[in-house]
Amino acid sequence: MKKWNLVVDVAKCFNCNLCAIACSDEYGGNNFPGYAAEMPRLGHRWIDIRQKERGDFPMVDVVYLPVTCNHCDDAPCIKAAKNGAVVKRDDGIVIIVPEKAVGQRQIVDACPYGAVWWNEEKQLPQAWPFDAHLLDGGWKQTRGAQVCPTEAMKSHLLEDADMQAMVRAEGLAVLQPELGCKPRVYYKNFDRYQKAFVGGALAGSIGGVLECIAGVTVVLKRDNRKIGETVTNTFGDFRFDGLDENSGKYSVEIEAPNFGRKVVEFVVESSLYLGTVDLGAAQARA
Numbered sequence: 001m002k003k004w005n006l007v008v009d010v011a012k013c014f015n016c017n018l019c020a021i022a023c024s025d026e027y028g029g030n031n032f033p034g035y036a037a038e039m040p041r042l043g044h045r046w047i048d049i050r051q052k053e054r055g056d057f058p059m060v061d062v063v064y065l066p067v068t069c070n071h072c073d074d075a076p077c078i079k080a081a082k083n084g085a086v087v088k089r090d091d092g093i094v095i096i097v098p099e100k101a102v103g104q105r106q107i108v109d110a111c112p113y114g115a116v117w118w119n120e121e122k123q124l125p126q127a128w129p130f131d132a133h134l135l136d137g138g139w140k141q142t143r144g145a146q147v148c149p150t151e152a153m154k155s156h157l158l159e160d161a162d163m164q165a166m167v168r169a170e171g172l173a174v175l176q177p178e179l180g181c182k183p184r185v186y187y188k189n190f191d192r193y194q195k196a197f198v199g200g201a202l203a204g205s206i207g208g209v210l211e212c213i214a215g216v217t218v219v220l221k222r223d224n225r226k227i228g229e230t231v232t233n234t235f236g237d238f239r240f241d242g243l244d245e246n247s248g249k250y251s252v253e254i255e256a257p258n259f260g261r262k263v264v265e266f267v268v269e270s271s272l273y274l275g276t277v278d279l280g281a282a283q284a285r286a
Contacts, residue, residue: 003092004071004130004184005156005163006142007172011189012152013049013064019144019153020047020066023128026143035133037098037124044117046128047144052193054271059199059239063192066144066153069094069115069127070175070183077125080110091157092184093130101125112179130155191242198250198266199239200274202232204259205281212236213279216256222249236276243268258282 023046027039039046050065071094078086078094085101088094096116101107107125108116116127131142135155139146145153156163166172172186187193198220202213218238220228228240243250247268254262259279266274 001090002157002159003090003163004135005092005158006068006071006130006145006185007154007156007166007170007188008066008185009150009152009188010063010065010192012150013066014150015049015051015062015064016149017049018147018149020045020049022143022147023047026131026134031098032129032133033099034097035095036126036129037119037122039126040119040121044119044126046115046117046126048115054197055199056271056273059237059273061192065187065193067113067115067175068185069111069130070113070181070185071130073182073184074180076110076112076181077107077116077127080104080106089132091135093132093135094127095129095132096125096127098124098126112181113175194245195241196243196245196247196268196271197239197241198243198252198268198272198274199237200252200264201276202236202238202254202256202279203276204256204279207282210278213256213259216254219253221251221253222247245270254279 027036028041029038031038047066047068050067052063054061071092075094078088081104083100085104086096086107101124103123104125105118108118116125119126141155145155170188172188173190174183174186202216203210204213213236214232214234216232218230219226220240230238232238249267251263251265256279259282262277262279264274264277
């Protein structure tokens with residue numbers, strides 16, 4: 001049977017919040033019996049945009065990660081619920097049934113992703129229900145996917161085998177796979193959020209003037225083993241991404257024509273800017 005999945009491209013999300021606004025517009029002030037009770041006017045973010053700043057000035061980026069109910073195939077909230085208050089539909093969508101979930105705060109506590117919210121006024125756990133009422137009415141995309149200006153968010157109704165083929169082909173990942181919850185929300189370019197980068201710039205003295213050094217090969221090594229290679233751009237900048245945080249010692253080796261060889265050693269804890277590497281004065285050509 002085909003099941004619903006959500007794919008978010010982290011590289012395309014720029015924090016416009018239109019998906020979150022569409023969610024608030026859909027559920028704020030509206031009740032959908034069997035799907036979701038009214039979202040509170042304040043305090044809830046059923047689609048929450050988390051952000052992470054990486055690097056140091058002047059090499060900095062900010063990455064945004066929309067996080068919502070993961071509609072897990074092995075959902076802890078289902079196990080924590082009583083009286084069938086949380087159900088897993090055949091199409092993969094997880095629903096917190098508002099008529100049955102009143103008073104069951106343990107459903108909030110059971111979610112390891114922090115994606116279930118407590119409605120104090122209604123004494124009700126709530127989460128984004130994948131806009132199931134709209135999909136059941138014939139919609140092909142959730143409201144968040146529909147309004148996303150960069151198409152960073154897309155809904156896919158696929159057989160499990162076809163979805164897993166997409167996972168392999170596009171390098172998709174899920175939040176905290178070690179939990180074994182089997183989420184149906186996938187992320188593309190997830191390394192942008194969970195990994196670190198190291199970068200720097202090359203400069204050297206040419207005719208007594210400090211210049212950016214472009215077109216130089218920079219090699220990244222760990223334990224004397226080459227793990228990456230890049231070439232400096234017009235501004236002399238270089239950058240390596242996809243490194244594990246708190247992963248220890250590395251080095252970059254630079255061998256610039258007319259400048260000789262330079263090695264810079266460093267430790268990666270989080271994203272790191274090495275600053276300007278001064279290659280010294282250019283050697284006179286014979």
